[in-house]
Structures are given as structure tokens and as C-alpha cells.
Amino acid sequence: MSLYEDFLSRINRKFAEDSEQMPMSAYIEANTHLRKKPFSFDGYEFQRQIVDDLHLDLSVIKCSQIGLTEVQIRKFLAFLKRTNSINGIFSLPNDEMYKRVSKTRIRPIVDEEEVFNQHEPSKKPVRSMDLYQIDDSFGFITGGKEGDATSINADIMFNDEVDLTDQEILALYGSRLQGSDIKMRQGFSTPTFESYGIDSAYKASDQHEYLCRCTKCNHWNMPVFTPNFIRIPGLPADLNDLSEIDPDIAAGLDLENAFVMCEHCGAPLDLGNPELREWVPRHPSRKSRGYWVRPFATPRLTVDYIVRQLLDYKRKNSMRRWYNTVLGEPYNDANARLSIPEIEAVMKGEGKPDVSSDVPVAIGVDVGQTCHVVLASLGLPIPYVFDWLQVPSDELRDTIANLRERYNIVAGGMDLNPYAPLAREIRDASNSIIMPIEYATSPSAAPITLVKDELDNVTHVRSNRTGIIDAVVGDIRNQKIHFMGYGTKKSIIMTHLQDMVRVELPEQPAKWVKLTGDDHFFHALGYLKHALRIHQFINHQDEQEERQMAMILGLIQTVQQNEADLGVHGRMKSPSVLGLSF
Template structure:
């Protein structure tokens, strides 16, 4: 290399190509490399608009094999480079992914690209697995823990794999931008369930779709993996859902001759010509920005053959949801992970008022908030029949419980300990511990039922495994071990609340139930009601065990304190174990 060429190289490294009108994609092309060649968007032209879009509230749904993690890393650090003295957070769902991405994806880009190395060679930039300095700006790489979401202030935040991240932690991340005037937050993820995570964010956005214009008829298409767009020689014309393709069908198909066609005229779409594509928003007036990256956006990788082969592979693994999520980039409504409307309607027995005589044994469940949701179940039948669905302001909750105790024989009850623990304790005491405060426990080792006592050995509340409570509540509905009645005009509200909880299985973590929108109050009220029956049965079994021990030691039967306190409801109503609740 000549002295002049060496001078130009060093000059370029010190003063990267940039300008006020230069787009982010042009900056990345001019200043970064891939496999020792200038970075190019060729074959991934759809990425350019997403990279250039610095909207403060952006969400991208993506399938696999489209290179978005690579490009968003470059976008993130290019922003830090081009903006003076800012902080950015790039979050991954967990420590394992954060360490892997930081080591194998981020570190090579930041260390090897001269544009991201500090101009003043006398100062060594701060570089570690969780922190990368670029000039006077800092990029924090985090693993989705609560401490990560509460300890760093930022101007820009990229959340990678939104759906695999704990949604409560994700919400906490928003507070990290409060002190900034820039406040850019962008999320990227393969989807999981309808209405959850990235799908929910996209639905609230302007919903950009990458449309393809037909060369023959000029019709704009939004290709999907359906018979309307996919032409596979040898595929039966009677097949309406391509996810039904199996090994026997594939033997009759010519996958190499398959193509994506225009829904209007049937001509083959030219998916390799970027001039035929354009990002178009469904709702251009909305304040947040959204993009949906589907398989045909990168057609050379996501061929029809590849999609079909992946379908068969995921079927063999009994993981069809993963095929929808990662290969098609579509959210999936898994019946096993979420209560369906038919399952709910199967236990709904009528909207009319139910005649429950005064003094009848009932159980109560309450989800506490500014508006409290109460459910009351008649226990005189083979299965509990929920006949009251109440919505009560928090300041009227004590009176509502008093009215129920005056009208019925409340033999068991449960309510959440939080967010108003003093109120829960007052209601517990006024009911003589019949209505027990319940605290959701999320620890991996949390017991199904753990009695929490004070220094006088009095039970203050119960701590119980959250996932276990919800699993049993869903199981009771699916197994028809509970019935609903007397709901009047609240039928749709109840169905909405029961469908708001989705069981999500995260990588290397136990399954957990997550909220879709937060409208889930009657669901949790039902959970507290059913769990209260198990709690009282558990307490009674402990008392009986103590009695047996006392009789062995002293040769007599002790008086059970909890019975005197009203905890024994088995003498007044059929055992919940006989009702199939345990």
C-alpha cells in the first residue's frame, strides 16, 4: 500500500463518511463491512426503510432468516456514533442470549469496524460484554433482568426478541427513557400468540406491509403462505390450509417448480426485483410505527421448499406453533395455551338470575384493584356454580363482603394480598379468617400452598405458586368442574377476561401465564375462589394431623383452633376434594 493510500485509509477511519442528510442505511453502507466487503442491502432491500426509520415508537414483527438482528446491531451503534454523548440500551430476553449475542455478534462488529473505534487513540474506549463505548456515547447490552431495567438511563432503546422477554420487565424498561429528550424505543421479535407482545404492539401501529406489484396486471399483493398465493404443482386443489401438508402429499409435489403468484391474475410474482416492492401502511394516521417482515421479504432464503420442509420438521417435533412463529413470522392462537370461546361457553349455563336461598354455603373470590371484581359460587351442587359477578369500588369492598356474609354462609374465600394488604387483612379479620389473603409466588421453588404466620402463630396470608393456581383454574373450566350462571350482560366481559391469560413457555424457563391486555380480573377472581377451597382443605388436613400427633403423645384429642375461627367448612358443605377441585 502506498503512503497516500495509507493516509486516505487513516483519514477515513478518523473522519467517517457522514452528513446531515445521509440516511442511516447509507451511513452503514459507507462505513461498515460484512465479510471484509462493503456492507450491502442487496437481497435484503426491505431492511433499508426499517433501518432509516428512527421513529420513537417502532415495532417489527419478523420471521427467522431475514437478518434483522444483524442490521439492528449496526443501526444501534451507528446511532451512538452519529449522536454526541448519548446512552443506548440493547436488551436481550435473558442472560444466555445476551452473552451469546454480545460475544458473537456485537463484539466483532464494534471491535473490527474502524468507524466504531474512538478517534482519540490516546484514550482506550470502555469495552466489556455489557458495555461498549463509541466516542462519547455508551451502549449497554442487557439480559432482561429487573436490575437491568431499573439501573440505566438511556436516550435510545432497542428490545430484541420482545416476546421472549418477561413483559413486566419490558414495561419497566420504558422508565429508563424518561429523562431523555430523544426517547427512541424500537422493538423487534418473532411473534408468539395473537394479542401478545410484538403482535399487540404491531396492531396498535400504522402496520406497514411489504407489498409486491404484479408485472402482468399491476395488482399489489401481500403474499402469504396460503393457496391464494402459493402454486405447488401436484398439490391437491381441495387443500384450503397449507399447514395440513404432510409427508404423503409432498411425495406428489414438485417443490422446485413451486412459485408465488398474483392473487388477481395468477401470474408468477417477481420476488427478486426490489423495484416491484413498496412498504405501505394500513393505518397511516397512527402515532406508532410498525413493520411486518414476512418470509417472501427474503425469498432467496425462505423458498417454498424451505417453508414446506420446515413444516414437516416441526410437525415431527410436535411444535407447529414454532413453525408459524419463526418460519412464517405469524402469531399463533394455541388452544392448549389459552382458553377458547367454545371452552368458556361450555360452562356458561345461563345469564338469568339464580335463586340461591339465604344462608346457603358459598365461596367467594376477589381480584382487588381500584375496581374490585368479586365472584360468588353456590357450593350445594356437584360442581360450584358461580352465580354472582360483581364489580365494586375499592372503598366499598369491605361492605360488599359484609353484605355477602349477612346473606349467605360464606364458608371459604380468597382475595389477593396486594395491592392493598391492610384492606386484605381487615377483611380476613372481619370474616374470622374465612376469607384468606393470597399472595402470588413466582419463584421456581414456590409451594402450591404455604401458610405465612406472625409471631403468635396466626396465619396472616397464604403464599401460593402463581402458575399452579392458574393451571388449576383453566383445568377446572376445561374439565367442566365449575359452572357459570347469572352473568346477565357481563357475558362478553367474562369471556374477554378469561381469554386474556396465555401460557407462555420461554427458553430454559418454566412455563408462566402472562397477560395480553390486563383485562383479566374475573379470571383471577375465579382463581382465588377455587384456590380458597384448596387452602381451607389444606389447613384442615394439617389440623387433623396435629390432632393425631397430640392423641399419640397425650392420649387425647386436642381442640382445633382453626375450627373455632371458622376455618372448617367441611362440616357445613361437601368437601372440595369430592367436588374434584383438588
């Protein structure tokens, strides 16, 4: 090699190929490598537009095995390189994932690519598992903890696996962008449930879909895993849902010759030709940007692969995972969310029944600007909710007073927060029949903890949130409670009862999360049911204390009688020595 060629080679290594007009995808191709070869989007052309899209509010639903984590890492690092003096956050759901991704995917790129190592020898950049300095910009890699979400200010934020991240922590991340002039936030995730996490964000976006044009009839298709788009020799003609394929059906299928077809003419679609593919938004006028990457965005995920994955997940009894990861679709898991049929099964009539003043009644109150109140009759083998009220917060005190005059309310619960003084006032006015309840979100929280003041009076109850909601869902599913008197509120009640989803995150206990926040009657029912447990708990404690006191008094009387009979007062242990005080 000549001196001139050597000089050019060193110059090319030192200065990255870049220009203001260069798209991010072209920059990544020109300056990064994969397996010792220049990075390429071949076979994954759908990634190019997502990588080039620098929209400030972007959400991507994705299936697995399509390389999006790889390109978003490169996009994140390239943005740090191409923008002066910024901070970026790349978040993952937990420490295990963050450490694995940082060690095996981010660190090798940062260490091996010349473009990220153009610095003076005396100015060695800061490089650690959770922090990567590139020139004068810094990239923070985090594991989805509260401290991560409250201690770092940022200009750009990439949230990977949104649905596996604690949604409350994810919301906290948004505050980290408040001081920036850029405020870019982009989220990527396999979905979990409808209207939750990434699915909710995508539904609010312009909703890009990756279409494919048929070369035979020019029809634009949005290929998905349904009989309209999938041709499998040997598939029964009456099978309308491909998820019903089981080992017996699969045995008669010719999966090697299966293909994705045009829904209009039935011709095979050329999924690998980028000239026939195009991202098209459903709602182009919306401000938020969204992309849905389905398995047929690339020709590499075949019908054969999807069917074999289906059979494998069926053997593992994990159909939700198949929908979420293989198809990239949200799943309405009956075990995780109350279904419409389950709710309708306990709805026994719109009319409000008569409840006499001698029948015991329980009350539950979810407090907000509009308070939601439910009343249940306890006079039959199966309790039934007979009234559903929506009351302005400034009228709640008087409404409950009127209800107590009308009904024999023997137990009640309401949330302590956000209006603790009002909750305490109602507690005192009801002689502690209506007890304030504070949700405890810690997995180790006890089902019931009595919180007392300095005079040993119970001020409120702290209870495990997941346990309270589990109990309500169990009663509805097992039809141990009936609903009546809802009138025109039937649809509202059903909406509220479907707004909570039981999510199980990796290495974390299950928890119920909100979808939209319209869940008020759900919580009112929870407070009502839990109030009965609280009163039983308090009564049980009172009975134990009475028995213990009776035993103490009996023991004292026995000791005194023995002392008198034996005349050995000085040699017997006194009650204080036994650990008893009075």
C-alpha cells in the same frame, strides 16, 4: 502505491464517510463490512427503510432467517457513533443470548470496523462483553435481568426478541429513558401469541406491510402463505389451509416449481425487484411506527423451504414454532390460552339460580377500583358459579357483609394487594373465612404458605400464582365447574378468561401473563377455587396438630404410668428430653 495514494487511504480509514443527509442504511453500507466485503442490502431491500427509520416508538414483527438482528446491531452501533455523548441499551432476553450475541456478532463488528476505532492511542475505549464505548458514547448490552433494567440510564433502547423477554422486566426498561431528551425505543421480535408482546405493539402502530406490484396486472399484493398467493403443482384443489400439508400430501407436490403468485391474475410475483416493492402503512395517522416482516419480504425464503420446515416442525410436534419463526405470525395455541369453545362449554345459562341459605357457598374477589366478585354453589357434584358482581372498592365491605347474611359462605379468597388494610378488615369480619391471598411469582414458591403473626394467627396466605391459574384453567377445560347467572356479562367474562396466556420462556418455568389487563373475573375465579384448598389445608394441619397433641398426652400418660409401676422415675427420659414441650 504513491505517497499521495497512501495518504488518501489512511485518511479514508480514519474518517468515516458521513453527512447529516446520509440515511442510516447508506452510512452502514459505506462504513461496515460483512465477510470482508462492503455491507449490502441486496436481496434484503426491505431492511433499508427499517434501518433508516429513527422513529422514537418503533416495533417490528419478524420471521426468522431474514437478517434483522444483524442490521439492528449495526444500526445501534452507528447511532452511537453518529450521535455525541449518549447512552444506548441493547437488550436480549437472557444471559445466554446476550453473551452469545455480544461475543459473536457485536464484538467482531466493533473490533474490526475502522469507523468504530477512531480514537487516540492514549485514549483506549472501554470494551467488554456488556459495555462498548464508541467515541464518547456508550452501548450497554444486557440480558433482561431486573438489575439491568433499573441501573442504567439511556437515550436509546433496542429490545431484541421482545416476546422471549420477561414482560415485567421489559416494562421496567422504559423507565431508563425518562431522563433523556431523545427517548428512542425500538423493539424487534418473532411473535408468539395474538395480542401479546410484539403483536400487541404492532397492532397499536401504523402497521406497515411490504407490498409487491404484479408486473402483469399492476395489482399490489401482500403475499402470505395461503392458497391465494401460493401456486404448488400437485396441490389438492380442496386444501384451503396450507398448514394441513402432511408427508402424504407433500409426496405428490412439485415444490421445485412452486412460486408466489398475484392474487388477482395468478402471474408469478418478482419478489426480488425492489422497484416493485413498497412499505405501505394500514393506519398512517397513528403515532407509533410498526413493520411486519413476513417470509416473502425476500426472495431467499422459498415456498419449498417453508413447506419443508412445516413438515419438520410437525414431526417435532411444534406447530407454534413454525408459525412464529418461519411464517412470523402469532399463534393462538389452545394449550396456552383458553379458547372460546372451551369457555362456552361451561356456560350453562344466563339466569341466576336460587341458592338456599343451607347450601355451602364459596366466594372469590379480585380487588381494584372496581372489584370483581364471584360466588359458587358447592351443593352439587359439579360446583357452579351463580353470581358475577362488579362492585366499587368503597362498597366492597358492605357488599360482602350482605352476601354473608344471604348465603352460607364457608370459604373465600381475595387478593391481599393492592388494598391490604381492606383485605385484613374483611378477613376479620368473616372470622378468617375469607382469606387474603398473596401471589408468589417465584418458581419455587410453595402451593400454600401460611403467613402468621407473633401470636401464631394466620394473617394471610402466600401461594404460587402459576399453580392457582393452572387449576382454574384445568377445571374449565375438564368441565369440572359450570357458569350460570352471568346475564349480560357473558362477553366480559369471556374476554377476561382469554386475557391470560401461559408463556414458556427458554430456561424458565412457565408463567401466565396478561395481554391487556382485562382479566379480573379470571383471578376472582382463581381466588375462589384456591380458597377451598386453603381451608382444606388449614383443617388438615389442625387435625395433624390434634393427633400430635393426643400422641403427646398419651405418651406422657404412658411414661408416668411406667414410672409409677417400675419405681424408676430417675432413669426415664422426661418429655423435654424427647423434644416435647408443654
